[in-house]
Amino acid sequence: MQVFNAFMKIMKKKVVISVMYLWVFAIIGIAIAFSDGGTALFEQNSLRICVFDEDNTPESRALCDFLDKDNELVTLENDRDIILDALYYDRVNYVLTIKKGYAEKLAAGNTDDLFESMKMHDSYSTVYMGQILNEYAGTVSAFIAGGNDVVTSVGKAADVLSQDAEVNTASFGEEDNAVLSGNASLFFRYLPYIILGTVMSTLCPVLLKLGKKDIRFRTNCSGLSPGSYMVQLFAASTVFITAVWLVFMVIGAIINGGMYSGTAWLAVLNSFIYTLFSAAMTVFVVSFEPSNLVLTILTQIFTLSTSFLCGIFIQQEFLGDSVLAAARFMPTYWYVRVNRMLAGEEPFDSSLAVTSLLIETAFAAAFAVLAVLVRRAWYGRASAVTA
Amino acid sequence: MKNTVVKAENIIKRYGDLVALDHFSLEISEGEIFGLLGPNGSGKTTTINCILSLLSFDKGSIEIFGKPMTPTSYDIKKNIGVIMQNVAVFDELTVYENIDYFCGLYITDKAQRKQYVDEAVEFVGLEDFLRFRPKKLSGGLLRRLNIACGIAHKPKLIILDEPTVAVDPQSRNRILEGIEELNRNGATVIYTSHYMEEVEQICTRIAIMDKGKKIAEGTKDELKRMIRNTETVTIEILGLEDRIKDRISTLPHVYSTEYDGTKLTVGCSGGKHNLVRILGVLQENDLSFGRVYSELPTLNDVFLEITGKALRDKED
Numbered sequence: 001m002q003v004f005n006a007f008m009k010i011m012k013k014k015v016v017i018s019v020m021y022l023w024v025f026a027i028i029g030i031a032i033a034f035s036d037g038g039t040a041l042f043e044q045n046s047l048r049i050c051v052f053d054e055d056n057t058p059e060s061r062a063l064c065d066f067l068d069k070d071n072e073l074v075t076l077e078n079d080r081d082i083i084l085d086a087l088y089y090d091r092v093n094y095v096l097t098i099k100k101g102y103a104e105k106l107a108a109g110n111t112d113d114l115f116e117s118m119k120m121h122d123s124y125s126t127v128y129m130g131q132i133l134n135e136y137a138g139t140v141s142a143f144i145a146g147g148n149d150v151v152t153s154v155g156k157a158a159d160v161l162s163q164d165a166e167v168n169t170a171s172f173g174e175e176d177n178a179v180l181s182g183n184a185s186l187f188f189r190y191l192p193y194i195i196l197g198t199v200m201s202t203l204c205p206v207l208l209k210l211g212k213k214d215i216r217f218r219t220n221c222s223g224l225s226p227g228s229y230m231v232q233l234f235a236a237s238t239v240f241i242t243a244v245w246l247v248f249m250v251i252g253a254i255i256n257g258g259m260y261s262g263t264a265w266l267a268v269l270n271s272f273i274y275t276l277f278s279a280a281m282t283v284f285v286v287s288f289e290p291s292n293l294v295l296t297i298l299t300q301i302f303t304l305s306t307s308f309l310c311g312i313f314i315q316q317e318f319l320g321d322s323v324l325a326a327a328r329f330m331p332t333y334w335y336v337r338v339n340r341m342l343a344g345e346e347p348f349d350s351s352l353a354v355t356s357l358l359i360e361t362a363f364a365a366a367f368a369v370l371a372v373l374v375r376r377a378w379y380g381r382a383s384a385v386t387a
Numbered sequence: 388m389k390n391t392v393v394k395a396e397n398i399i400k401r402y403g404d405l406v407a408l409d410h411f412s413l414e415i416s417e418g419e420i421f422g423l424l425g426p427n428g429s430g431k432t433t434t435i436n437c438i439l440s441l442l443s444f445d446k447g448s449i450e451i452f453g454k455p456m457t458p459t460s461y462d463i464k465k466n467i468g469v470i471m472q473n474v475a476v477f478d479e480l481t482v483y484e485n486i487d488y489f490c491g492l493y494i495t496d497k498a499q500r501k502q503y504v505d506e507a508v509e510f511v512g513l514e515d516f517l518r519f520r521p522k523k524l525s526g527g528l529l530r531r532l533n534i535a536c537g538i539a540h541k542p543k544l545i546i547l548d549e550p551t552v553a554v555d556p557q558s559r560n561r562i563l564e565g566i567e568e569l570n571r572n573g574a575t576v577i578y579t580s581h582y583m584e585e586v587e588q589i590c591t592r593i594a595i596m597d598k599g600k601k602i603a604e605g606t607k608d609e610l611k612r613m614i615r616n617t618e619t620v621t622i623e624i625l626g627l628e629d630r631i632k633d634r635i636s637t638l639p640h641v642y643s644t645e646y647d648g649t650k651l652t653v654g655c656s657g658g659k660h661n662l663v664r665i666l667g668v669l670q671e672n673d674l675s676f677g678r679v680y681s682e683l684p685t686l687n688d689v690f691l692e693i694t695g696k697a698l699r700d701k702e703d
């Protein structure tokens with residue numbers, strides 16, 4: 001039990017790192033939980049906007065109407081001090097000046113330098129507002145260039161942009177065939193990121209420590225057989241990853257607002273298989289004996305790239321076809337597919353679910369086998385007898 | 388005749404094109420402190436690793452306690468304690484936990500292990516540091532921890548690979564005394580070093596290595612008798628004429644004279660009154676001289692005479 005105990009003692013020290021990952025995750029989780037079905041986080045907040053229309057044409061007034069739909073328009077005296085005061089005391093969030101010549105420029109297809117704006121600080125909403133204005137101007141001038149008259153273009157642009165916003169928030173959770181609550185499906189969507197991060201950033205250093213050349217030599221000098229050594233290491237790793245996984249399942253159940261039922265258990269199974277994959281990936285990385293720095297970088301690259309490419313940070317429907325084609329070669333993609341079906345974002349297809357789970361399992365097995373092969377090659381090269 | 392503990396015969400070990408051990412043989416009897424002396428890169432660590440079956444070798448055979456040594460000879464391994472050249476401990480574990488871990492690889496009985504660990508702690512004098520982590524220990528204390536981890540299970544054969552590298556003289560003496568004590572308590576010791584003073588101080592028998600070959604073996608007196616040098620006389624003197632230097636080199640027992648402008652070095656073999664005779668020549672010629680010293684041969688002289696180069700750099 002020496003190796004097992006040492007594993008656990010070292011793990012206790014490393015767990016601080018995984019706690020860090022957990023904190024990040026907990027904060028995301030809380031933000032989701034408080035944001036009503038997970039949609040609010042992605043919606044544009046309504047702003048208090050003050051517009052000074054220096055152009056005063058039908059086009060500029062159309063823009064005011066467009067802004068009025070989702071925001072509150074406020075009127076202020078056009079005096080620098082008063083405006084600054086209002087911004088400071090949050091009576092207004094965004095002050096927009098539509099410059100003279102706005103309509104002419106749009107008609108000429110020129111969208112540069114149409115506006116001036118003032119805001120207190122860059123929040124998500126104010127930055128977003130800037131983007132909306134650009135997008136609006138660009139769309140209007142595109143419709144004008146397409147041969148529409150100004151009034152039609154303005155109307156069409158407003159339509160297009162508000163549709164866009166609806167699409168952005170459409171597919172979160174509320175469908176009838178969802179077996180996980182909106183919050184829980186979001187939690188499970190982010191889970192691969194956090195599991196891979198936690199397992200790699202804690203298990204890797206511990207395994208590396210125990211397998212460090214000098215320590216390995218010392219261990220190999222002792223009466224302990226490599227068989228017994230591996231068994232203890234395997235047992236300890238299993239206990240650890242199971243514990244990590246269980247913690248997340250409990251959190252998931254809490255977020256789901258009750259125990260999983262029916263097909264929702266598929267999410268639990270899905271995450272367990274993904275945990276196994278994470279462990280296999282860890283063992284694979286460890287077999288190259290990377291330095292701490294390389295390890296940190298690798299962990300970041302793996303967790304972030306899979307998260308961005310496979311539909312965790314960005315929903316799969318917003319990813320390009322080529323990205324999705326590439327993502328198919330990562331188990332995370334298949335994890336997300338299963339999760340999407342459970343969240344009602346895709347019709348449920350039991351054979352696709354089974355296939356996805358099998359593909360994830362195959363990835364786990366493949367990395368475990370690769371790890372063994374790399375280890376053999378590695379020690380073979382160093383001409384050591386014992387591994 | 389005492390039992391043979393380690394017997395290595397004609398070991399050849401190659402790293403690619405480099406022949407790290409070249410027909411290397413060794414026989415160590417029970418109760419010895421056997422010194423393996425050689426400059427950096429001469430193959431000491433490689434020898435140790437081969438003896439322990441940590442490395443495979445190309446040719447030759449190794450027996451320990453009269454049985455062939457293989458990677459799976461756990462009954463043999465149980466009776467060996469190893470202290471590697473590099474400190475091998477867990478930074479995350481305390482001093483006590485580290486010793487307990489390595490001792491536990493040999494001793495499974497908890498009560499006995501606790502007693503052994505306590506004894507090892509006392510032996511290396513780390514009682515006050517039990518709850519320290521290795522990073523907080525000074526270099527000397529760290530080496531002592533490294534030693535404690537290797538000897539806590541009371542092995543019959545203890546192998547130490549340069550355990551005193553980068554250790555201050557005081558700690559070094561403590562470590563050397565400890566090794567002698569372990570030996571008095573019945574352990575056979577293999578000790579590698581490139582510090583000839585240490586090896587001379589504690590080893591009962593010494594093998595000198597160079598480039599993977601054993602170039603000499605014996606007790607330190609036997610080794611010194613192998614060479615003609617018995618005494619080296621050094622005299623600080625300015626403006627020595629060649630005529631007088633030649634005169635000195637014709638004195639009985641003198642086999643070499645060297646002069647570098649400030650210092651005259653005279654190698655003598657045999658004879659009792661070499662210093663008096665040399666100084667006599669200088670006085671006859673009314674020459675004044677500075678400091679004078681006479682040294683008995685060291686293992687460095689042995690190495691120097693056999694290989695034509697110094698064992699290690701002077702400042703080392």
Ligand SMILES: Nc1ncnc2c1ncn2[C@@H]1O[C@H](COP(=O)(O)OP(=O)(O)OP(=O)(O)O)[C@@H](O)[C@H]1O
Binds near residue numbers: 405472
């Ligand atoms: N893994 C290896 N691969 C290739 N060459 C090696 C390897 N290990 C050692 N050598 C070479 O073998 C030779 C003997 O090395 P070894 O470590 O046994 O010397 P040493 O006497 O212990 O030296 P030191 O006093 O520096 O510890 C050296 O030339 C070294 O460069």
Ligand SMILES: [Mg+2]
Binds near residue numbers: 431432433472549
């Ligand atoms: Mg060495």
